[in-house]
Every structure is written in C-alpha cells, then in structure tokens.
Amino acid sequence: MAPTKKAVSRKPASKKTAAKRTPHKTHASAADAVDEQLARYREMRDFKVTAEPSGKGKSTKAKASGLPFVIQKHAASHLHYDFRLGWNGVLKSWAVAKGPSYFTGDRRLAVQVEDHPMEYGGFEGIIPKGQYGGGTVMVWDQGTWEPQPGHEDVDAGLREGSLKFVMHGTKMTGKWTLVRMGGKAANERKPNWLLIKEHDEFERGKDDPSITDEAPDSAVTGRTLDQIAGQEDHVWNSKDTARGKAWHRQKPAAPEKKAQSPRSPKAKNDAALKDLPRETQPAFLSPQLALEATGPPGKEGWLHELKLDGYRIQARKSGSDVQLLTRKGLDWTHRMPAIAKDITKLPAENATLDGEVVVVSENGTTSFANLQASFQDGEKHPLTYFCFDLLHLNGRNTRGLSLRERKALLAEILGEGIGSVHLSEHIETGGESMFHQACELHAEGIISKWGASTYSSGRSGEWLKSKCLREQEFVIGGYTLSSEGPDRIGSLLLGYYRDGKLIYSGRTGTGFTQKTRRTLRKQLGDLENRSMPFARVPVDGRRDAIWVKPKLVAQVRFATWTADNLVRQAAFLGLREDKPAKEVQREEATVAPQPKGTSKRPAKTAPVVATHRAAVPIAAKTATKTATTGSIRLTHPDKILDAESGLTKADLSAFYQGVAEHMLPHIADRPLSLVRCPEGTGKPCFFQKHVNHMLPPGVGGIDVPNKKTGEPEPYITLNTTEALINLAQMGVLEVHPWGSRNDDLEHPDRLIFDLDPDESLPWSTLCDAAAEVRKRLKKAGLESFLKTTGGKGLHVVAPIQPELDWPQLKALAHKFVESMERENPTLYLTKMTKSARKGKIYLDYLRNERGATAVAPYSPRARAGAHVSLPLPWSALKLPERPVYSVKNFDEWRSRLRNDPWKAMLTTRQKLDPASFEQA
Incomplete structure (x- = not known):
C-alpha cells in the first residue's frame, strides 16, 4: 500500500461536496469506536435487511428508509476498496481496485465476490497473514443507501445485472449505478461489474480532486492504514467466521523505546551538534553511491533499505530558500514545487538532505515510468520524497557521524513526515529475508549500508545494492521504426561507454506505450545521424537501424547479460534526464565486500524508526517475521489440476520455475495465447490472449494491430521468470507464442511444421517423416530443431532471420508441404479434413501465418496426464517408442535440461532464401 499523504487543501468546485475528514482519535478511543461500529453491525445480522417488518414474508423490494452500506479500504495482496451493500441479512460485496470516482466518465471495475456476514461491515483492524483477505482493513466510508425510484426490486437488479441506488455516507453521496458487464467479461469466474457515478449535484469534473485522495482516512476513527496496522487493536480471524464471533480486541502492545545513540538529540535540543565541525552550508555535495552486489551482506552492522526507483535528489534548505538538486547538481526545484514547499517546513534553519523522489504505485512499490510521465508528459502522479541521509544541519557538518547517528537525527527532524517528505526506513537484521520480500513486492531490490560508515562522495563498498531484476541506464544510439507506422519507434538500440567508446549492448522493444513510441520517434528524429555511434554492431543488430547522436539516456530493466554481452529480455522504463550520456557505464555485480573498520563488531542498536511508516518499508520490516518460500504466492497450492497424474498448482509452479531458463528465450517478448484450466484438465478450459485486470504481476501487454480493422488489441506478453x-x-496449462517478436510483429523468425499423425500409424513412421522434413530444410540451407507436441505429434522448427512477411512465409510453407504430399500422397495430407486423415500424417503448415501460434517448448498440455512439449535431439528419432514426459514426474527427467537440444537455436543465424526453398 502506498504511503498515506495528507489531503491537499483545495477549494471544491461549485455544487461539489467535499468529504469531511474525521479527527484522528487516540489509540483507546479509536478502539472503542471500532467496538461501537462492530456492535451496530452485529445487531443487523439477526434480521433480514428488507422493507418488510419482522414476521412478514420476504420482499424483494426495499423502501427508501435506508439500508446499510460500508466501503472498506483493504491493504491485502494489493490495495483495493471493498464496496458492500447490506441486503437480506448479508453484505453484497464487490472489490473495486481503484475505489469510487465522482467523475461520471469513470467506469470503475467492480469484481463481485462472495457475500460477507453483516458483522464484518463494522470491522476495522488486522486480518492475520495467511488467512483469507490477510492485511489491514479500514472503514473508509459508511452510511445508508436505497434504490432509486423505479428500481426498488433489488433482487431483480442483482439477477439482471443493473442496480441503481442513492447513497448517504460521509464521503459517498448521490446517485450511483452498478452494472454487470457482458461480452468476454461475462465469462470470468467472478462477475465483473462497473461502478459509475450518475449525473447529479454531487458529481465532479475530470480534473477535480479524487475522493480517494482527498479523504483517504477512516470514517470511524480518522486513522490512516498505517496507524491501523501499527495499533493492531482489533483482529479478525477469517477461519472463525462460520463459528460466530470471528473478531477480538487485543490490548495495545507496550510502546517500543526508540534507540538513543549517544548523539541522538531531542527535537528541540541542539546539544548533540555542539561537538560537530562548523561549516558554511555547502552549495552542493556529490552523492555517495552504491556498488552492485550479488546479494545482501549477511553480517551484523548493516542497515537495509528498500531500493527506490526514482530520481536521486539533494534537498538544500537555507533559511526560507530551498533548492532541489539532481545527482549532478542541476536545479530541479521548479519541477517539484510541492516537495520544495514541504522542505521549507523542516524544523531547522539550515539543512541538507539526501534522498529519492518517487511516484508510489498502488501496490506500494515505486514506478519510474509514472515518475517520468509526471515530468515529461504532464501526467498527474503525486511525488514523494523519501529521505535516507542528513549531510548538514544548522551550520554543522554531520557527514562525519556514523550513518546510524545521521538517521537518528533525520528521524527527529522529519517526525511522522512533513507532507510529501518522509523518512526512508531500514531494518538491521534479516537482509536476505528483506531482499526476498522486496522481490515479492516487485520492487527493484534493496540497498545495504554499513551502519558505522561516514558519508563519502562517490562509489564505495560501504553501500551495496542488490537487485531483484537488473536495471541500469543505457545510451540510445539508434532505433527502428514500428511496423504499425513510421510515426513511432519499434525498438531502441542500446549501449554504454567503455574507454571512450560506445559499446553496443542490444535492443529493447517492450515497455513502451503508444504515446511513448510517438514521443521518442520525434525526439530521436531530431538527433538522426548518418554515422553509426557504436564501436561495432553485429550484422543482425544493424537491421533496419536508424542511427542517432548518442545524447539520450534510457532506464532499462532486463533479466541478464547474454554470453555475447547483450541484454536479455530488456524493457524500457523511461528516459533519464539527470545523467549525461558520457557517464553511462556497464554496472557489474560484485560479492559484498567487508567495509573498513569491521575488526570490531558494532554494538547492537535497534533501528531508528519514524512514526510514519510508508507501506514499502513496513513490508521490509515484516520480512524478518514472515517465513517465505519464494517470491510467488499461490492460493490453494494443493488444488489438483490434473486428476490422472495428481498434478497440483504447487507442482505446476515449481515446474515453471525449473524450466524457466530454457523456456523463456522461446516465449519472451512475443504475443502469447494461454490455455487456462481453472478447474483442471477434466473441466472446461479456455484460451486467453488479451490483457485484463486479472493478470498476475509481471505479465504485461503488447498492442497488436487487428489485421482487418487496424485497431490495436492488447495481447499478453511476458519476459521474466517471475511472470512465468x-x-x-492462473491455472495456465499451455503457453502458445507467436512466431514473431514484439519489436517486429510482421516478420516471423520461426518456420514451423506440425506433423500430426493418425493414431494408427507407428512411431517409426512419424520419425521417418520428421527426418524427411529435416533433410529437405537442410537442402534449402536451414538447420532445424525437433520437439514433441506433448501429444502424438512432432514439431520441426527452423529459426530464420525476420526478413519475410507473414503472407510470404505462409505461401512458401504451403508449397513445401504440397511437394511432400505430391511425392507421397498415400502418407501425407496437407488439408485439415479429418475424415481424410486415416492412415496419414497431416502436414500442418498453418502455424506460419499471422496470429497463429504453436505450443512452446517445455509447455505442459491441457490434457489428461499433463504431458510436456519437450525438445528432443535428432537422435531421438531412433528410439523404439514415442518419448512421453509429464509435469508431475519432472524430477525424474530434470537432468535432461543439462543438455538442452534447442540451445543452439538461440545463436543460429540463417536466412530463408525463397528460390532455394522452393527447390527443396
């Protein structure tokens, strides 16, 4: 969950009603208020909430006397709002990810979930981790509702998918509608509805403040989510719901004593500064930087902070003057006026702070893409300044203090936070656990700092960064145009400087929005240059390249470096304006070194923690308390997905993890179609190729133009192990990639032949057919690779340079199989007619057309047994029977991965020459 910020005081638009903020209560009074709220809702559970008095028959119609409603802000696996309407003794419930909006043009997705007990509507507190809905719950709003005139039949509205009602809450007022979606959304397991504000005197304009931002705190206690989480006065045990009283009130924990270093001052006491060297406040200090490490250090004495994905900013307050300076000393004060204003409120005459300006996402991580959009495109994303160091205070040089002492001073100055300015917290133990937790939150990683170290400009082993995914800056030396049009880029050519030369490091073709593609096309068009800026570029890297002057710097996230020193599975995050291109070098991970002065073990000191807790540091702090088995969370891990083999969801997850290194190169950065089997292989399964809100973290989208209308369609794509x-x-039992990549959709780089035999044919006959296809391809100058389909057939696949378009490749593939059919019509068939397949092998060439897919190597199949489409060496054609491998017995054949027969495909570069191919 994102750090809670105080609502910006704005004048509401005319005829708009601003929500009232409830004053924050003390711990005891807040807990009492929750008790009262629970009691009110407990009283409601014993009668049907309808218009009819007790003792009369049930009515589906409601009078306008006021039915209860509650909206709970819920920080579980992700932050969302639970929208609940009291009806017939239960709470009809919808999960609204973004919360309600007073703008009538917003259609907020509301996923209908199971009915909740009436008593739950009064709950505000903690649901323990590991239980259903585990996390923090706030009563964000409450009140009464009634159907709009003419729409009193609520049961009919629920059945037919249209509820029109009026709300009377502290934040929610006026007319609203819930309407159930049709089309593809109707096929989702949980019904998808839309929550819409109707036109009335309470509606707001598109640019008016959001009600969720304007009034973020509890309607009952006035508390923030962080305060509720910290006080833990009420706990709801989901597992006890059916037994009656599921909640209990617990006594407040004894307050922790703040660690007091010998130099830690009170907020109003400068005695701790008297022994520090006097100095004139520096105009700018070069920042201390971190070395990249292979993992967090395990020794004591290190402070571990979350790695933030933003702009490094030095805040300098001198009297009433404030400057916000980049890592190179550029003045960006004018770009962040809200943060500058909050810095003026620091309780110090002169201070220099070091930190990071970020945009906090809904899940509590930081988004560099949204930060860049705020600066470059004018998008409205609130900025937060997390401070992690204090470099100067009231005429004294604090840089000679230990980091632990500097952070203690910083915590005193910042207190619970000043508007958008907050302390970046840390933990002192469990760096490895915190690192895994950070990766689970999809954060970039962590920074580990030696607690006894002084502040020194430049890069040193006293600060270490451990990354979940690799991420660094690259210089843009060229680009390609998109197949969708010359007004947008398709991919960027990346590099870094070494010994004064720009070294080519590969391409990135993902991570862009359509707007970004157009904006970059214009920016790079102004920098076009005839000469290549790189020292050298492989031939395939130069294809379609347009060279530019190496002026722009891109922030790029990628999986790893290849053996050829190119980035693998790279995704564009945004442009960096705070770093000159000439300073971009390749970042290398190092084993965590032992810093200076470690001969003495530092005394144990409890970490300094500010009262205000941002969501991300909270997650880091709890990492030491929570046992983790990896960065992926599964609901119902024991659920059986294949009855024949006993395959569970946990088995499938472990399998994907085990084959990821070998499977990803063949599916990453391609449009994908997924076969989902939520109930397993014996139940209905369905294809999903388009992006929706239900996709898990790491699974993204790529806009693919519809070949008939030209309209872009958001196809599923991924490029990380975590996403796989x-x-x-999701219960995905098959993965089917396109034969082309995201950065060049219209030019395939795979030629695929699917040999589908009649079941009566022996394995040896199928092997002979595959050998013949290989022989013909080799005659055309193409090496090919073999795999099972996971069923009874075989795939023969040849990698090709992406030069032909889809119609050309399909035509050539068709001629290829027709030639085989002409020469042996008793064995081969090229038409799909099933009735004619008896005793024959269907040569399916249709994998080679736009939009067609073929099952990926190492993908399971959604059939009884959950067998795997496995790459084979050509020598496997001599086996006496068809090899069969299943997901469930993966441990028995895992050793085959050591000799991956498709490894050479990744480095095979070969052209398909149409003339030679037609003669094969």
Whole structure:
C-alpha cells in the first residue's frame, strides 16, 4: 500500500461536496469506536435487511428508509476498496481496485465476490497473514443507501445485472449505478461489474480532486492504514467466521523505546551538534553511491533499505530558500514545487538532505515510468520524497557521524513526515529475508549500508545494492521504426561507454506505450545521424537501424547479460534526464565486500524508526517475521489440476520455475495465447490472449494491430521468470507464442511444421517423416530443431532471420508441404479434413501465418496426464517408442535440461532464401 499523504487543501468546485475528514482519535478511543461500529453491525445480522417488518414474508423490494452500506479500504495482496451493500441479512460485496470516482466518465471495475456476514461491515483492524483477505482493513466510508425510484426490486437488479441506488455516507453521496458487464467479461469466474457515478449535484469534473485522495482516512476513527496496522487493536480471524464471533480486541502492545545513540538529540535540543565541525552550508555535495552486489551482506552492522526507483535528489534548505538538486547538481526545484514547499517546513534553519523522489504505485512499490510521465508528459502522479541521509544541519557538518547517528537525527527532524517528505526506513537484521520480500513486492531490490560508515562522495563498498531484476541506464544510439507506422519507434538500440567508446549492448522493444513510441520517434528524429555511434554492431543488430547522436539516456530493466554481452529480455522504463550520456557505464555485480573498520563488531542498536511508516518499508520490516518460500504466492497450492497424474498448482509452479531458463528465450517478448484450466484438465478450459485486470504481476501487454480493422488489441506478453511462474496461479496449462517478436510483429523468425499423425500409424513412421522434413530444410540451407507436441505429434522448427512477411512465409510453407504430399500422397495430407486423415500424417503448415501460434517448448498440455512439449535431439528419432514426459514426474527427467537440444537455436543465424526453398 502506498504511503498515506495528507489531503491537499483545495477549494471544491461549485455544487461539489467535499468529504469531511474525521479527527484522528487516540489509540483507546479509536478502539472503542471500532467496538461501537462492530456492535451496530452485529445487531443487523439477526434480521433480514428488507422493507418488510419482522414476521412478514420476504420482499424483494426495499423502501427508501435506508439500508446499510460500508466501503472498506483493504491493504491485502494489493490495495483495493471493498464496496458492500447490506441486503437480506448479508453484505453484497464487490472489490473495486481503484475505489469510487465522482467523475461520471469513470467506469470503475467492480469484481463481485462472495457475500460477507453483516458483522464484518463494522470491522476495522488486522486480518492475520495467511488467512483469507490477510492485511489491514479500514472503514473508509459508511452510511445508508436505497434504490432509486423505479428500481426498488433489488433482487431483480442483482439477477439482471443493473442496480441503481442513492447513497448517504460521509464521503459517498448521490446517485450511483452498478452494472454487470457482458461480452468476454461475462465469462470470468467472478462477475465483473462497473461502478459509475450518475449525473447529479454531487458529481465532479475530470480534473477535480479524487475522493480517494482527498479523504483517504477512516470514517470511524480518522486513522490512516498505517496507524491501523501499527495499533493492531482489533483482529479478525477469517477461519472463525462460520463459528460466530470471528473478531477480538487485543490490548495495545507496550510502546517500543526508540534507540538513543549517544548523539541522538531531542527535537528541540541542539546539544548533540555542539561537538560537530562548523561549516558554511555547502552549495552542493556529490552523492555517495552504491556498488552492485550479488546479494545482501549477511553480517551484523548493516542497515537495509528498500531500493527506490526514482530520481536521486539533494534537498538544500537555507533559511526560507530551498533548492532541489539532481545527482549532478542541476536545479530541479521548479519541477517539484510541492516537495520544495514541504522542505521549507523542516524544523531547522539550515539543512541538507539526501534522498529519492518517487511516484508510489498502488501496490506500494515505486514506478519510474509514472515518475517520468509526471515530468515529461504532464501526467498527474503525486511525488514523494523519501529521505535516507542528513549531510548538514544548522551550520554543522554531520557527514562525519556514523550513518546510524545521521538517521537518528533525520528521524527527529522529519517526525511522522512533513507532507510529501518522509523518512526512508531500514531494518538491521534479516537482509536476505528483506531482499526476498522486496522481490515479492516487485520492487527493484534493496540497498545495504554499513551502519558505522561516514558519508563519502562517490562509489564505495560501504553501500551495496542488490537487485531483484537488473536495471541500469543505457545510451540510445539508434532505433527502428514500428511496423504499425513510421510515426513511432519499434525498438531502441542500446549501449554504454567503455574507454571512450560506445559499446553496443542490444535492443529493447517492450515497455513502451503508444504515446511513448510517438514521443521518442520525434525526439530521436531530431538527433538522426548518418554515422553509426557504436564501436561495432553485429550484422543482425544493424537491421533496419536508424542511427542517432548518442545524447539520450534510457532506464532499462532486463533479466541478464547474454554470453555475447547483450541484454536479455530488456524493457524500457523511461528516459533519464539527470545523467549525461558520457557517464553511462556497464554496472557489474560484485560479492559484498567487508567495509573498513569491521575488526570490531558494532554494538547492537535497534533501528531508528519514524512514526510514519510508508507501506514499502513496513513490508521490509515484516520480512524478518514472515517465513517465505519464494517470491510467488499461490492460493490453494494443493488444488489438483490434473486428476490422472495428481498434478497440483504447487507442482505446476515449481515446474515453471525449473524450466524457466530454457523456456523463456522461446516465449519472451512475443504475443502469447494461454490455455487456462481453472478447474483442471477434466473441466472446461479456455484460451486467453488479451490483457485484463486479472493478470498476475509481471505479465504485461503488447498492442497488436487487428489485421482487418487496424485497431490495436492488447495481447499478453511476458519476459521474466517471475511472470512465468505466476501463470500457475492462473491455472495456465499451455503457453502458445507467436512466431514473431514484439519489436517486429510482421516478420516471423520461426518456420514451423506440425506433423500430426493418425493414431494408427507407428512411431517409426512419424520419425521417418520428421527426418524427411529435416533433410529437405537442410537442402534449402536451414538447420532445424525437433520437439514433441506433448501429444502424438512432432514439431520441426527452423529459426530464420525476420526478413519475410507473414503472407510470404505462409505461401512458401504451403508449397513445401504440397511437394511432400505430391511425392507421397498415400502418407501425407496437407488439408485439415479429418475424415481424410486415416492412415496419414497431416502436414500442418498453418502455424506460419499471422496470429497463429504453436505450443512452446517445455509447455505442459491441457490434457489428461499433463504431458510436456519437450525438445528432443535428432537422435531421438531412433528410439523404439514415442518419448512421453509429464509435469508431475519432472524430477525424474530434470537432468535432461543439462543438455538442452534447442540451445543452439538461440545463436543460429540463417536466412530463408525463397528460390532455394522452393527447390527443396
């Protein structure tokens, strides 16, 4: 969950009603208020909430006397709002990810979930981790509702998918509608509805403040989510719901004593500064930087902070003057006026702070893409300044103090936070656990700092960064145009400087929005240059390249470096304006070194923690308390997905993790179609190729133009191990990639032949057919690779340079199989007619057309047994019977991965020459 910020005081638009903020109560009074709220809702559970008095028959119609409603802000696996309407003794419930909006043009997705007990509507507190809905719950709003005139039949509205009602809450007022979606959304397991504000005197304009931002705190206690989480006065045990009273009130924990270093001052006491060297406040200090490490250090004495994905900013307050300076000393004060204003409120005459300006996402992580959009495109994303160091205070040089002492001073100055300015917290133990937790939150990683170290400009081993995914800056030296049009880029050519030369490091073609593609096209068009800026570029890297002057710097996230020193599975995050291109070098991970002065073990000191807790540091703090088995969470891990083999969801997740290194190169950065089997292989399964809100973390989208209308369609794509493993949570039993990549959709780089035999044919006959296809391809100058389909057939696949378009490749593939059919019509068939397939092998060439897919290597199949489409060496054609491998017995054949027969495909570069191919 995102750090709670105080609502910006704005004048509401005319005829608009601003929500009232409830004053924050003390711990005891807040807990009492929750008790009262629970008691009110407990009283409601014993009668049907209808218009009819007790003792009369049930009515589906409601009078306008006021039915209860509650909206709970819920920080579980992700932050969302639970919208609940009291009806017939229960709470009809919808999960609204973004919360309600007073703008009538917003259609907020509301996923209908199971009815909740009436008593739950009064709950505000904690649901323990590991239980259903585990997290923090706030009563964000409450009140009464009634159907709009003419729409009193609520049961009919629920059945037919249209509820029109009026709300009377502290934040929610006026007319609203819930309407059930049709089309593809109707096929989702949980019904998808839309929550819409109707036109009335309470509606707001598109640019008016959001009610969720304007009034973020509890309607009952006035508390923030962080305060509710910290006080833990009420606990709801989901597992006890059916037994009656599921909640209990617990006594407040004894307050922790703040660690007091010998130099830690009170807020109003400068005695701790008297022994520090005097100095004139520096105009700018070069920042201390971190080395990249292979993992967090395990020794004591290190402070571990979450790695933030933003702009490094030095805040300098001198009297009433404030400057916000980049890592190179550029003045960006004018770009962040709200933060500058909050810095003026620091309780110090002169201070220099070091930190990071970020945009906090809904899940509590930081988004560099949204930060860049705020600066470059004018998008409205609130900025937060997390401070992690204090470099100067009231005429004294604090840089000679230990980091632990500097952070203690900083915590005193910032207190619970000043508007958008907050302390970046840390933990002192469990760096490895915190690192895994950070990766689970989809954060970039963590920074580990030696607690006894002084502040020194430049890069040193006293600060170490451990990354979940690799991420660094690259210089843009060229680009390609998109197949969708010359007004947008398709991919960027990346590089870094070494010994004064720009070294080519590969391409990135993902991570862009359509707007970004157009904006970059214009920016790069102004920098076009005839000469290549790189020292050298492989031939395939130069294809379609347009060279530019190496002026722009891109922030890029990628999986790893290849053996050829190119980035693998790279995704564009945004442009960096705070770093000159000439300073971009390749970042290398190092083993965590032992910093200076470690001969003495530092005394144990409890971490300094500010009262205000941002969501991300909270997650880091709890990492030491929570046992983790990896970065992927599964609901119902024991659920059986294949009855024949006993395959569970946990087995499938482990399998995807085990084959990820070998499977990803063949599916990453391609449009994908997924076969989802939520109830397993014996139940209905369905294809999903388009992006929706239900996709797990890491699974993204790529806009693919519809070949008939030209309209872009958001296809599923992924490029990380985490995303692949997450498919298990969706019940994905098949992965089918396109034969082309995201950065060049219209030019395939795979030629695929699917040999589908009649079941009566022996394995040896199918092997002979595959050998013949290989022989013909080799005659055309193409090496090919073999795999099972996971069923009874075989695939023969040849990698090709992406030069032909889809119609050309399909035509050539068709001629290829027709030639085989002409020469042996008793064995081969090229038409799909099933009735004619008896005793024959269907040569399916249709994998080679736009939009067609073929099952990926190492993908399971959604059939009884959950067998795997496995790459084979050509020598496997001599086996006496068809090899069969299943997901469930993966441990028995895992050793085959050591000799991956498709490894050479990744480095095979070969052209398909149409003339030679037609003669094969």
